Amino acid sequence: MTESTRSADTTSTDDIRSASPLRHVQSVDFEGPISLSLGGELSRVSCAFETWGRLNQDASNAVLVCHAISGDSHAARHDESDDPGWWEKLIGPGKAIDTDRLFVVCPNVLGGCRGTTGPSDIDPASDPPRPYGADFPRITIADMVDVQHMLAGHLGIKRWHAVVGGSLGGHQAMTWVTRYPKSAQTCVIIASSPRLTSQALGFxxxxxxxxxxxxxxxxxxxxxxxxxxxxxxxxxxxxxxxxxxxxxxxxxxxxxxxxxxxxxxxxxxxxxxxxxxxxxxxxxxxxxxxxxxxxxxxMAMDLFDLGATRLQLMETFNDSDCDFLLVSFSSDWLFTPRQSRDIVAALTALNKRVTYAEITSTAGHDSFLVDRDIEQYAGIVEARLGKIETRQSDLSPVEELILSLIPSGASVLDLGCGDGNLLAALRGRGHDDLVGVEVAQANILKAAGRGLNVIDYDLNTGLPAFIDAQFDFVVLSATLQAVSNVAELFDEMLRVGKRVIVSFPNFAYRKLREDYVVRGRSPRAPGEFNYRWYDTPNRRFPSIADVLDLCREKQIEVQQEVYFDSETSAEISPEDDPNLNADTAILVISQPGSPTNP
Amino acid sequence: MTESTRSADTTSTDDIRSASPLRHVQSVDFEGPISLSLGGELSRVSCAFETWGRLNQDASNAVLVCHAISGDSHAARHDESDDPGWWEKLIGPGKAIDTDRLFVVCPNVLGGCRGTTGPSDIDPASDPPRPYGADFPRITIADMVDVQHMLAGHLGIKRWHAVVGGSLGGHQAMTWVTRYPKSAQTCVIIASSPRLTSQALGFxxxxxxxxxxxxxxxxxxxxxxxxxxxxxxxxxxxxxxxxxxxxxxxxxxxxxxxxxxxxxxxxxxxxxxxxxxxxxxxxxxxxxxxxxxxxxxxMAMDLFDLGATRLQLMETFNDSDCDFLLVSFSSDWLFTPRQSRDIVAALTALNKRVTYAEITSTAGHDSFLVDRDIEQYAGIVEARLGKIETRQSDLSPVEELILSLIPSGASVLDLGCGDGNLLAALRGRGHDDLVGVEVAQANILKAAGRGLNVIDYDLNTGLPAFIDAQFDFVVLSATLQAVSNVAELFDEMLRVGKRVIVSFPNFAYRKLREDYVVRGRSPRAPGEFNYRWYDTPNRRFPSIADVLDLCREKQIEVQQEVYFDSETSAEISPEDDPNLNADTAILVISQPGSPTNP
Missing domain, CATH: 1.10.1740.110 (Rna Polymerase Sigma Factor; Chain: A)
Structure with missing residues (x-):
């Protein structure tokens, strides 16, 4: 295979290509034959692309941006006189994909009509010369990525800092890290799917x-x-x-x-x-x-199929050695949040480092291109690309106690992780394998902005994204009282974690009982949980005794009990009637028969 | 205008019409000119139709069935050798639309190609004769209904027992009762809408x-x-x-x-x-x-527009003098449940008799034609057409007490009406203006099956479907503890009802307090509400004092207080510390300044 470079604006004669200014489009020719995944071949391929920023000396700052079906290489403007690009809000100096820091490459896809070889190009085998037309071989996303892989070689890029794409661009990003498992440090997948729904296929x-x-x-x-x-x-x-x-x-x-x-x-x-x-x-x-x-x-998009089941998706992603960020949009019915969740569930089961956020939006699939929605997710893209917020965790006494119960190096799943306070503290202490689950978008964005792996996920649906005994510890801190399916969640936590740490306010605390008995009012909750009876987000009012009852009922082993009175910061001994005297409980529990010391 | 009848199978020469057996299709010709709503006219119109059952002597048992865009008059088979119709599961001897009892008429729509005049018919004004083709005038749903109106005259039907239709058929049913307000006793609207969404219009x-x-x-x-x-x-x-x-x-x-x-x-x-x-x-x-x-x-469907706002819809339906039944399907994204709710909200505000059910289904818009889903809604259609279940209400002591607080003839809105027990008892006592709101599908179907007006509705969204002071009484019986937005719901109930009756279990009842204090367990609830702490549907645990506090806080007037101990069936006097001694409370409340006796 040989290659040669040229400037696309001098070689393009196809008027279809002239719709956007081409002065920044570069092009490289690869001589073949180039084998295609479905059996055909192309004798040569031109690849048109644009770049922003400068490749650093060890070629470690290159980001590949992949466009959607009707997009092209013009993802952002190159200078002030240039037309804005389709991801202008995301890519540029000081933006989430920061061209001051990163070398960004956006190629036109194989099969398209914007400079890279496609059906409207002359078929070299034709005599007299004529465009491929319907003779253009059937291609797949893998073939698009293979051309980009040649481009990477041409540019001297061995490993991408990140491959990033939305929609069909997401398909390309996923194909990169599954077809070339060590080709990228990070894979960012926006508004995409493991395969099309039958509905989308029908359209x-x-x-x-x-x-x-x-x-x-x-x-x-x-x-x-x-x-x-x-x-x-x-x-x-x-x-x-x-x-x-x-x-x-x-x-x-x-x-x-x-x-x-x-x-x-x-x-x-x-x-x-x-x-x-x-x-x-x-x-x-x-x-x-x-x-x-x-x-x-x-057709390439419709043939794209990473797997219909979690097992198939796990096989597909098994060798991928990168961080993942997935973003979906609540109103996207073409590439649905559920489809992103299917990918996330496979990645979490494989213990990949993955962050996932479902952005609340009204713009449908287009959200990934809409400034207002880009503003929502730009911060987590920026964080995944390495610019993380390193704010110190300000831990509560309960969180300090929880931390003290987790041995160094243990893997931890934090359920209802908030803005990632506990996880950031664990990371500060050297823990590596940390995952948070959260349902509030603002918290997800904050936690992800700290570079944590956080997954947008409603605990009331159980923990199907995780596999048996995946974590040394599962933490449910100050969240129990807001969960509706308590019994199932206990089962799920004990399935996923070798040990489970549950902290919760004790609704049978002395002062609350007095309040209830003397005043005859709906039971209140200690400290920060003290809402009014008619607007509290709490929906469970367990006492320590209640939770211990449930553990007995379910034959759950209680390995450690820590009780304290947060008003006085005094620890309450298990012998000293904590159900009366403690306002907060921390229990370490495990399935029966688990070793008491891991 | 003159008319003549003939049998369609002898006159139809259009091979398009021969797809279904025509031996039961009748036809009638109306000589015009017949004016159309957008200004054109037709010099004559043929109307093809099928009928089932026999018209009774006073012509009071006639039901008009209106078909959807690609349907036709063959809604059901006429005998065992006949092909099944498109609503076979719903129409027939002993079925929901019972042809043993009812005279059912299903005409082909104007503008179609199944026997009633349409673009493929010969334009009488053409010479040499040729089909209308694109010269067929632009028509609306109103024009379709006008032809059906002539058909009704021809058949000697002055008032329909019911007009029934799904999708475009629902548009026809609504046009009937808005264009001819006294033309039907009942209007049944399945999977329809007041106008198309812009998305549906785009398709x-x-x-x-x-x-x-x-x-x-x-x-x-x-x-x-x-x-x-x-x-x-x-x-x-x-x-x-x-x-x-x-x-x-x-x-x-x-x-x-x-x-x-x-x-x-x-x-x-x-x-x-x-x-x-x-x-x-x-x-x-x-x-x-x-x-x-x-x-x-x-195009007729796309031009159909009963109004985009509730006010417009209220104007449209203002004169309609009939009962309404609306059914939508959870997975229908073409004619969405929200669109049915828009119609319902206008009808309830107009104090029309309306029942609405959103059927949980997976079949999308097609649900209205799918046997499995027809089985779900057939019973409420049957009830709305007059065959109601007259089971006696078996009232609880609380319900008996509530009943005793409602003066005869008062209008009542029952929130969380269950299977309609209280409403059925009120009806038995001569109350006429009764509406139930319920969210559980099984209960909605049961209550509707009793012939009650019941609306599928989540109390947590407030009461926007109802207008100020619409009811003499609003009842919230044994539902308060499951509501998340208590304060807003109180506002809404007091807005909609001149008085509000709230009954609720008292979570500060003596035995519960003892239980809490002595056992140190999460507060339980009296009687039937006594679930375990971790799986109770209750999410609020108010005491009598709590609710009275809220009333004071909101300056709500408490007009009557009834407290009792359901274990002993003893009434507890307000002086006898009901917050301690009563397990159940019934309060009659109103906005400040309301008259104490209505």
Whole structure:
């Protein structure tokens, strides 16, 4: 294989490519033959790309950014006179993907129509020369990544600091770290999935049908014809647009002037504002995109399949040696949060370092490109790429006590980890294998911003993401009283942790009993849990005796008991009726028959 | 206007109509001109329809069934040798729409292609004669209903016992009772909406674009051509199919054999099982449906708009004089439960008699046609059509006491009404204006089965469906302890009811205090509320004193207090420390300054 570089703007003659300024696009040619994953081959491949920042001496600061189906290499502007890129809010000097610090590379994908070899390029084997058209071989995401892998070699990058992508770009990022397990230090996967849902697949099939049954498609060889399959491509794009938006976003956008469409010149229906919008978007797309490329790329996306079950996903990711960050969006129904959770569940079971946040948004799949939502997740991308907040943990006495119960080096799962105070303190003491679970978005972002592995997860659904005996310790600190499925959670904690530390306020504490008996009011809670009866987030009011009862009932072994009165900071001996005299309890429990000393 | 009857199977020459057996289809011609709501007119209209059962002497047992966009008059079989209909599970002898008892009429819609006048029929004004094609005037749901109204006249039906419809059929049912306010005793609206979401509208626009840009569409005059716009129509149908299914249903249907499609003869892509299914469904549809009709009917649906706000919906339904039943399905994302709730909120505010149930289902919009889901809602349709369960209420002592506090004739809203025990007893005592709110599906179905007005509704979202001072009494019986937003709910109850009756278990009852103090265990609840601390559905543990405190804090007037010890059935005087001695409290409260006697 040989390679040569050139500037894409001098070699491109395809007017489709001229939609965005090309002066920063570089290009490299790889001579083949290059084997494709489904059996075909390409005799040569050009790869167009843009870069930002400077590669450092040991080539350790390179970040690969992978674009989505209709995107291109122009992820961000290169200077002030340049057009903004599609991830402008995320990439640039001082931004989350900081081009002052990092060398960022964004290539156009194989099969596309923006500079990297695709169906609209001349087939070298043709005589007389003509574009590949429908003869372009069927490709997969793996083939796209293989071309990027050649590009990395060309640039002298042996290991990416990070591979980052949204949507189809996420598919590429995952393919990188599964196909080349040691190729990246970090893998950032935004609004993506292990495979498409059948619903998303169905939409893609319809889009391709619209293109391929357009009479001007001409079996894919339309390049020398007077017409292109613009109608089919526009319909495909309209369909895509609906799937990228949420129903809520469409309501906000189109309901106020439903019957008052913008007047545009179009052969498509324009009776409703949404129709006028779709007609405009559909037709605009045909001026910058090639129908064969759309068919090629959407088929590659539809064939992408890392596995349908957790076991299959675990096999896929087993060898990957990198940190992971996954971000999904609550209103994304194309690449759903559940699909991101499926990936996370496989990664956590494999004990990979993974952070996952589901961002509350209304913009649907498009959220990953929307400034308002980028602002939400930019901080955790920045942290995953190495710029973490190193604020000292300010521990409460209970947290100090919990810490003292965990032997050095132990792996810990902290359930309801808040902003990561306890985990950060453990990390400060040298613990390495630490995972937090949290459900409040603000806390997740804070904990992740400290560089901790934190997973967006509702404890009321159990702990299915984790495997048996995965952690030396599972911690449930000051969270028990807010959990609805207490009994199941105890089972789950004891399944996942060799030992479990539970701290909780004692609702039978002397002063609370007095309060209840004397005043005849709904039981209050000690200290910070003291809400009013009608607006407390607490929904369980256990006493120490209650929890010990439950342990007996479930034959759970209580290995250690620490009780104290937080008002006086005095420890209460188990002989000194802690159920009356302690307002806080910390229990270390384990399944029956566990060794008392690990 | 003159009319004449004929049998459709002798007059239909359109092969599209021959897809289902026509031997039970009748037809009537109406000579016009018939004015259309958007300004056009039709010189004559044929209406094809089927009937089941016999019209009784005073024509009071007639039920109109309205079909959806691709349906037809064949809603059920007429005899054992007949093909099953699209609502076979719901309509027939002894079924929910009981043809032993009721005279059921199902007409084909105006604009369709199944016997009633539509674009594929000969335009009487054309010379030489040719089908309307694209010259068929733009119609609305109101025009469909006007033709049905003429049919009712023809059949001698002045007032329907019920108009019933799902999806587009629901639009027709609502148009009936808003356009002809006294035309029906009951209106049953299944899986429908006051207008389409912008998302649904967008899908329809794309479907019409696919049809109308098909080169064989030929501006709508394709009937004498060699080809029809089958490709466009098939693509429209494929798109429809995805919107009728839920993502979950598609996963179940297509994921197991995603890469193993059925082999069918089709010009559409068949790489995936979902593609093969869509190709088959799309092509099958072209053999039984006319593209112009699809455009006409989907445009009528898209133009349907009863109002975007509650105020607009209230204006629309203001004059309707009928009972309402609305049913939606949890997985329906085309006509969403929220849209049904919007209608319900307008109807409740107007004090219409309305029952609403959101059925938990996985089948998406199709749920209304799926046997398993029909089984869920058939009982409430049957009850709304008059066959109600008249089981006696077996009242608890608390309920008896509540009853005794409500003066005869008072209107009552029962929050958390369970299976309707209290409401049924009130009805037995002659109360007329009664509404229940409940969130458990089984209870909703039971209460509705008793013929009560019950609304599927989560109290934790407040009471936005009801207007100020709508009821003489609002009852919250044995539900307070399970509500999370207590303070807001008190505000809402006092806004909606002139008086509010709250009954609740007293968590400061003597025995509970003793239990708490002596045993040091999480407070338990009296009687039936006595769950274990870790699995109780209770999340509030108020004492009588707590609730009275809250009333004082909110300046709520306590008009009556009834306390008792349910173990001994003894009433406890307010002077006899009920907070200690009563396990149950019933308070009648009102906003400050309310009259003490209504």
């Amino acid at each position: 893609d099939v319809i889009a391709r049908n619209a293109i391929q049954t357009d009479p001007y498609f001409a079996g894919g060889q339309y390049y020398d014809q007077n017409h292109r399959p613009d109608t089919g491509l526009a319909i495909a794009r309209m369909l895509g647009h609906i799937t990228y938006l949420s129903s809520e976003a469409m309501e906000d956008k189109f309901d106020p002037d439903r019957h008052d469409p913008r007047q545009i010149a179009s052969s498509f229906e324009q009776r409703f504002s949404v129709g006028s919008y779709l007609a405009h978007q559909g037709e605009k797309f045909t001026t910058r995109f090639d129908a064969n490329s759309y068919v090629t790329l959407s | 329809d626009v794309i479907a019409r674009n696919a049809i109308q840009t098909d080169p064989y569409f030929a501006g709508g005059q394709y009937y004498d051509q060699n080809h029809r716009p089958d490709t466009g129509l098939a693509i429209a149908r494929m798109l429809g199919h995805i919107t009728y299914l839920s993502s979950e249903a598609m996963e179940d249907k297509f994921d197991p054999d995603r890469h193993d499609p059925r082999q069918i003869a089709s010009s559409f892509e068949q790489r995936f099982s979902v593609g093969s299914y869509l190709a088959h469904q799309g092509e099958k549809f072209t053999t039984r449906f006319d593209a112009n009709s699809y455009v006409t009917l989907s």
